[in-house]
Amino acid sequence: MITPANPTAPRQDDPPYQKGDPVALFIPCYIDQFYPGVGEATARLLTRHGVPVVFPEQQTCCGQPAFNSGYWEEARRVIHHFCDTFGDHRWIVSPSGSCTAMCRVFFGHVDPDRRVVGVGRRVFELTEFLVEILGVTDTGATFPHKTTLHIGCHTRRELGVVEPTLKLLQNVRGLTYCELPNMEECCGFGGTFSVKLAGTSLAMGQTKAENILASGADVVVSPDTSCLMHIDGILQRNPEMKHIRTKHIAEVLDAGVQ
Amino acid sequence: MSSHDLHLEGAPFLKEQNAGLYEPAGSKSLGEATERSSKQNRAIAAEIPSWQDWRESARQIKQFAIANLDKLLVQFEERISARGATVLWAENAEQANRLVLDIAREHHVKTVVKGKSMVSEEMELNHTFEAAGIRAVETDLGEYIVQLAHQRPTHIVTPALHLSAEDVGKIFAERLGEPFSADHQHLTNVARRHLREEYLKADMGMSGVNFAVADTGTLVVVENEGNGGLSTSTPPIHVALMGIEKVLPSIYYLPVFLNLLGRSGTGQKLTTYTHLIHGATPGKKLYVIILDNGRTNVLADPATHAALHCIRCGACLNACPVYRRVGGWAYGWVYPGPIGSIVTPGLVGLKSAGKLPFASSLCGACQEVCPIKIDIPHQLVHLRHRAVNEPSPMNSLSERLTWKAWAWAMSGSKRYRLAMAAVRLGVRMAKFLPWHPGKLGAWTRGRELPRVPGPAFRKSWSRHRSQLDSHDRSDRT
Numbered sequence: 001m002i003t004p005a006n007p008t009a010p011r012q013d014d015p016p017y018q019k020g021d022p023v024a025l026f027i028p029c030y031i032d033q034f035y036p037g038v039g040e041a042t043a044r045l046l047t048r049h050g051v052p053v054v055f056p057e058q059q060t061c062c063g064q065p066a067f068n069s070g071y072w073e074e075a076r077r078v079i080h081h082f083c084d085t086f087g088d089h090r091w092i093v094s095p096s097g098s099c100t101a102m103c104r105v106f107f108g109h110v111d112p113d114r115r116v117v118g119v120g121r122r123v124f125e126l127t128e129f130l131v132e133i134l135g136v137t138d139t140g141a142t143f144p145h146k147t148t149l150h151i152g153c154h155t156r157r158e159l160g161v162v163e164p165t166l167k168l169l170q171n172v173r174g175l176t177y178c179e180l181p182n183m184e185e186c187c188g189f190g191g192t193f194s195v196k197l198a199g200t201s202l203a204m205g206q207t208k209a210e211n212i213l214a215s216g217a218d219v220v221v222s223p224d225t226s227c228l229m230h231i232d233g234i235l236q237r238n239p240e241m242k243h244i245r246t247k248h249i250a251e252v253l254d255a256g257v258q
Numbered sequence: 259m260s261s262h263d264l265h266l267e268g269a270p271f272l273k274e275q276n277a278g279l280y281e282p283a284g285s286k287s288l289g290e291a292t293e294r295s296s297k298q299n300r301a302i303a304a305e306i307p308s309w310q311d312w313r314e315s316a317r318q319i320k321q322f323a324i325a326n327l328d329k330l331l332v333q334f335e336e337r338i339s340a341r342g343a344t345v346l347w348a349e350n351a352e353q354a355n356r357l358v359l360d361i362a363r364e365h366h367v368k369t370v371v372k373g374k375s376m377v378s379e380e381m382e383l384n385h386t387f388e389a390a391g392i393r394a395v396e397t398d399l400g401e402y403i404v405q406l407a408h409q410r411p412t413h414i415v416t417p418a419l420h421l422s423a424e425d426v427g428k429i430f431a432e433r434l435g436e437p438f439s440a441d442h443q444h445l446t447n448v449a450r451r452h453l454r455e456e457y458l459k460a461d462m463g464m465s466g467v468n469f470a471v472a473d474t475g476t477l478v479v480v481e482n483e484g485n486g487g488l489s490t491s492t493p494p495i496h497v498a499l500m501g502i503e504k505v506l507p508s509i510y511y512l513p514v515f516l517n518l519l520g521r522s523g524t525g526q527k528l529t530t531y532t533h534l535i536h537g538a539t540p541g542k543k544l545y546v547i548i549l550d551n552g553r554t555n556v557l558a559d560p561a562t563h564a565a566l567h568c569i570r571c572g573a574c575l576n577a578c579p580v581y582r583r584v585g586g587w588a589y590g591w592v593y594p595g596p597i598g599s600i601v602t603p604g605l606v607g608l609k610s611a612g613k614l615p616f617a618s619s620l621c622g623a624c625q626e627v628c629p630i631k632i633d634i635p636h637q638l639v640h641l642r643h644r645a646v647n648e649p650s651p652m653n654s655l656s657e658r659l660t661w662k663a664w665a666w667a668m669s670g671s672k673r674y675r676l677a678m679a680a681v682r683l684g685v686r687m688a689k690f691l692p693w694h695p696g697k698l699g700a701w702t703r704g705r706e707l708p709r710v711p712g713p714a715f716r717k718s719w720s721r722h723r724s725q726l727d728s729h730d731r732s733d734r735t
Binding site: 027029031032033034035036037039040055057058059060061063065066067068069070071072074075077078080081106109153154156157158182184185186188189190191193194195196197198199200201202203204205206207229230232233234236237 | 279280281282293579580583584616617618619620621622623625626636639640642643644645646647652657658661662664665666668669670671674678681682685697700701703704705706707708709710711712713714715716718719
């Protein structure tokens with residue numbers, strides 16, 4: 001495997017995580033509204049490992065849709081709101097690799113202001129935070145299903161977060177891991193790409209769905225709900241693939257814990 | 259520099275609206291071949307422990323070269339001119355075409371054999387030759403096939419990637435009057451037989467340039483078929499075409515690039531032939547035409563400088579899931595794929611190519627394989643930003659207003675809740691609509707919408723919060 005080109009490092013130059021340090025949850029807009037279970041599983045996971053969790057209620061979006069569409073001026077307004085909301089928090093954790101990448105890698109493109117870049121670099125993707133900051137590799141979960149893994153491209157290439165997800169899945173009891181053919185390839189979601197170039201996006205998604213079917217898995221798990229929304233939409237359209245469920249990794253890591 | 263992109267004969271291709279980007283129509287051969295190449299590419303790179311170091315060296319060398327173009331190009335000109343070459347400069351494709359034509363007329367050229375050159379494609383040189391009554395024959399096998407079929411290359415390294423052996427057999431039967439065959443060796447023999455005669459007849463040979471080495475005044479041309487060597491050395495005149503970005507400071511750095519180019523381009527340790535041309539062969543003529551053609555526009559934008567580091571290996575095309583499905587023609591001009599989506603807007607302007615930076619899911623596979631570590635996805639979002647703010651097909655007032663409304667809704671939690679309630683209602687109601695307009699229709703064309711769940715996460719947060727605390731306490735005991 002080729003190592004990611006230049007993942008942007010999270011901010012770890014400060015005092016390391018101390019037991020009892022509170023964590024601010026960043027629950028991206030589409031998870032908040034359409035997949036609240038993912039947010040709940042994330043909160044439970046962190047709490048169970050002794051992390052006090054807070055949810056800054058002013059939060060909205062990371063600004064990525066406008067940023068990727070070229071509307072950086074509009075994205076800047078939303079990013080400033082993000083920074084006002086999270087500015088006082090040292091540790092920010094999000095169950096979305098893509099939104100984390102927006103904060104950590106791209107905030108500086110929109111506004112190179114030190115405060116904005118600083119807040120962005122304090123955002124961690126959930127599995128990364130569990131493994132690399134808390135040192136947790138076994139969440140005590142049981143998930144007796146044939147499962148395959150799709151890691152979103154922003155998580156893989158912008159953040160370089162691949163190992164934490166694999167480590168955590170390895171220790172889930174009962175889980176049968178199914179290798180996904182061409183797992184490094186994009187699923188075709190790409191945010192507004194999915195509706196701007198819908199034909200191409202669907203062609204890519206179809207290939208991903210066929211590979212998932214070929215893996216023999218009953219469940220696709222991912223640290224990125226946005227990819228899953230697109231993949232699930234395609235699976236549900238196809239009678240032969242309808243039985244395959246999509247789950248965010250937080251839901252799997254939280255499953256069946258006594 | 260003047261706005262010479264309007265003179266580009268190639269640019270009108272972009273007016274075909276890049277249809278294939280929206281509804282993929284790439285060939286099966288192309289999809290399979292690119293996937294195979296890309297896997298091979300990665301496997302080869304993974305075998306070499308110093309691969310990442312090579313990439314970083316190459317990036318730094320190119321960065322230096324591009325930052326010192328003014329000095330290095332002049333040095334190159336001085337050194338190669340001292341050994342009998344004539345160096346000519348062209349600001350745009352029109353000038354370059356005129357220079358080539360002047361040379362051809364001066365020497366009464368009737369037939370030209372051409373080694374592979376993307377700059378020649380950029381100039382639409384074959385059209386110029388045709389209009390002047392000069393016969394030009396492409397000698398790279400892929401280019402030869404594409405020329406016979408009256409098509410344009412679909413890939414910058416492997417121009418006929420979209421064609422199967424059967425397709426080639428049919429083209430040879432139709433255009434050359436050869437009996438049909440789909441046997442690779444047989445087809446190669448046919449091409450070789452026809453091309454050999456051309457080399458002997460030709461009055462002038464042409465080539466592209468992979469690297470122009472400043473300190474020694476050397477042209478480097480790499481190839482696999484021997485056609486490059488024959489095109490540059492058999493006829494009495496050799497005309498080499500190069501973009502200004504091809505210059506390397508020193509021959510000392512060449513091995514890094516040869517190592518990266520062969521492996522990234524075709525999965526070879528080294529190309530079969532590497533020609534180092536230090537000047538004109540006694541008794542023969544050597545011309546080098548150095549072309550800008552919009553490259554200085556790329557240089558003018560600091561965020562896209564690195565696009566000029568490209569060594570045209572094609573690795574990003576092979577790795578790109580969009581390119582694999584839409585093929586090269588969908589990008590509307592000479593340079594397709596991820597790098598093309600940066601280079602084309604630079605060379606012909608965002609006004610005609612402003613859509614290209616949007617033809618990407620920003621997955622980053624291109625950057626991962628790029629031997630020079632060009633930050634392609636980041637440059638694409640940068641160009642998107644420019645495309646919506648500068649004159650371009652993506653600059654739209656209605657979309658601007660939509661995003662302004664979005665930004666207003668997303669910068670306050672009350673407004674956010676209201677907007678989200680509307681989205682939830684919309685998604686709920688969508689299944690009752692007889693048809694789905696615009697972006698909604700684009701989504702539901704091949705995808706189900708997500709089911710709308712109970713209360714949003716934030717709504718039930720306070721309730722869950724107390725549960726979480728009790729859960730937490732019970733865990734600790």
